[in-house]
Amino acid sequence: MSIAIPAEDPRHVPNRAVIDPAAITHNTRALRGLLGEQTALMAVVKADAYGHGMLTAARAALEGGATWLGVAHPASALALVRAGLDVPIFTWLYEPATAAEVLPKVIEAGIDVSVGSERMLRLVAEASHAADRRARVHIKIDTGMGRNGVLPEAMTSFAEALGAEDRVRTIGAWTHLSAADDPADPETDRQIDVFDTACAMLSEEIGPIALQHVANTAATISRPDLHRDLVRPGIGLYGYAPLPMPEGTRLRPALSLTSRLALVKDVQVGQRVGYGHTFVTDRPTRLGLVPIGYADGLHRAASGEVDVVVRTRTGDQLAAQVGRISMDQIVLDLGPDSRAQAGDAVILIGDPGAAVLDDGDVPSAEDWARAAGTIPYEVLTSVSARVPREVREVKA
Template identity: 40%
Template sequence: MTSPALTATVDLGAIAHNVDVLRTASNAAVMAVVKADAYGHGAVPVAKAALAAGAAELGVAHITEARALRAAGVDAPITAWLHAPGADFEGAVTDHIGIALSSSRQLDAVVAAARATGVAASVTAKVDTGLNRSGIAAEEWDDFAEQVAKAHAEGAVTLRAVMCHLARGDEPDHPLNSEQAARLDAAAADLARLGAAPEIMHIANSPAALTRPDLARDMVRPGVAVYGRTPVPELGDFGLIPAMTLSAPVALVKKVAAGAGVSYSHTWIAPHDTVVAVIPRVMPTACRDCCRVASRSGSATASSAGSAGSAWISWSSTSGRTGPGSGRATRSNSSAPGPAAAPPPRTGPTPSARSTTRSCPRSATAWSGAT
C-alpha cells in the first residue's frame, strides 16, 4: 500500500531571520534548540544555518543527537540535557559535548567518564526551579552543589552553566516566571560561594526570549520560535517566519455550501459558499502548528478535520468566483478565519538561496514539544 508523497521544503533563510529576531528581542546570546531532528526540519542544515546567523550554541535532548552533529562537522558548543540510564557519557566527554545534570547519580557517572577518558567534562547544573520534571530537586540541591564543587576543584569537571526550564513561560506576566529566575540566581550564588561559579546562566525559552528580556541572563534557549512558530499567539507573530512549507497532490476539489459541515463531527462549518480541496495525507499536529501548506492560490493552513486519512483546505473568493486560483486561501478552522497573512519582512538570506527539500515519511510522527 502506498500513499502520495508529502514534501517538506525548509527555508534556511527563515531560520537565519528568526535567530536574528530572537537575539535582538532578548539582547542575549542564543542557544538554538535542534532536538528531535530540529523539530523535523533537519538537525544538521538547521544547526549550521543557525550558527551562521549568529547563534552561539546548540541545545539537544540526547547525547546521541549531539554526537550526530559532531559527526557531521558541527564544532560549536552543544549541550544535551536528558539522559536515560546507560547514557554514553564517555562519548559525550570525548566529543566535548556539554552535559546537563539533573541528579547526583548523573554527576557520579560523568565524573567516572571523565576519569576514564582523561578529559574534563563540561557540565551544566540543571535545577528544578518549579517545572517539577527533570532537574535537581530542591531537597537534593545542597548535596549536589557540594559534590559538583568538589568535582570541579579536582579537575574532573568544569562548570559551564546553570539552567532551568520555565513552567509558565507562555504566560509572560505569570509570577512563577520571576520566582523561577530568582531560584536559579540563588543556585548560581550557592555554587559561587563553594568556589565553582558557573560561566553562564540560561533560563529563557521561546516565549521568554521574546517577551521577558529581564530573564535573558547570559543566553536564551529558544526552540519553536527558531522555526517560525509564535510561542504566544495572542501577542502576534513577533516578526517570525515559518521555516517549513508542506506540499502534496490534491486528490479532489469540490464545492461546499454555506452552513455545511466538513469531515468527522463537522468540526468546521463553511461560513459561505466555498470550495474544499482534499489532500490524501494526514497532517501531524506539529506540522499544523509550525508549518504553512502551499496551495495554487496562495498560502494556507491545512486541517486534518478529525480525519486519519486526509487533510483539506478551503478557498474563499473576493471576486464572486470559487475554486483554486480564484482568491486567497483561508485557514480551514473556525478559530482563525480570514485571509492568510502575508509574511513579515525578511532579514536573513533569500529562501531560494537557502532552502532544502525533504520527503516526509509515509507515517507522520508528531515531534517533541516546546522548549
C-alpha cells in the first residue's frame, strides 16, 4: 500500500515562520504606554497581520490593550467578526465590484467602513440599503498621499452629499501620513493643517466629528500631539520601530524565520556558487545548503549580503549567505572549521530560541531590508504562504 504525500505538507518542509504572540502583546502594551487616556489603539492587522497571521496577531494585540482592529480588505474584516473578535473593526479599501458583493455583509456585521469620495459614499449607501442597516463611516481625507480620500478642493461638495445621505452615520475622520518616519520632514505638519481644515468644513455641514485618527507607528512614537482619539500602528506591533522608542521601552520582533541545513560539503578554492557564479571560494571551505529561497520570501536582491545563524551541536555560528539566492535554495559559506552538519537549524530572521550570539548579530527583517534596498514591511509580508506558521511563545 502506498501513502500519498500531499504536495504541500509542512512535515516535509523544514522552513518555519515562528510567530510569537507574546511579543505582539508586549509591543502593543509598549505602544499603548505612549498614549494618553483619551486615545485608543487600533491594531492594524491587514495583509494577514504583515505576514504574522491575522487572527493570532489580532488576539495578541487585544490582550496588549488594543481596542480596535483595522484591515485594508472588507473580507478580512468579516473574517475577524466571524472569528468572534467583538471589538470595533475598521476597513478601508474596496472598489465597486467587491463593494457590491461584500459591503452589505460588512455593514450588516456592524463593521466601520472608510468613505473617501462621493462615489464611495454612494456605494456604501447602496450597501447600507441592501443590508437594511445604517453604515458607520469614517471620512478619509486626502491630505497628500494622493491615494484614497476626499481632496480639500472637493470637500464642500462632498460634505453636502454626506449631509444629504441618511443611510450613513459619520463616526470619524481620518488621513494617512506619508512621511511620519522622518520627523524633520515638514510634510507631516502640512498634512495635519489640511486635515484640520477639512474636518472643520465637514463639521460645519454635519456637526462635530467624534473620532479623529491620523497616526501610524512612527507618529505614535514621535508625535504625541497627533495621537488624537485613536492611533493606528502596524509595524510597531510586529516589533519594528521606524523611529527610536523612548528610553526604557523596546519592541520585540514577533516573527522568526528558520530552516535546516540540507547538506554540508567541503569544497576547494575556485568553487563557483549559484546562478551567474557571482561567488567563487577563495579558500578551501565548507558550504551549507539551505532549502529556502525567494519563493519562500527571501529577497533575491539581498543575495550575498546577509549573515545568518547556524545552530550547531556545539553552539551558534554566523555564516555568510553566498552567491545568488535561488527560488528554493541558498548556500552558506560555513568556513573551513565549521562543526555544522546537515539537519542543524538555520535562523534567517530573528531568534526563535535562546541564542548564544549577541542580539545585534542575529539577522533581522531590517538587515534583509537594508540588503535588498527595501523596508522591513516588505520583508515580513514577503514570507510566502508555502512557509508554515508555527505559533509559539519565544523566551524574551
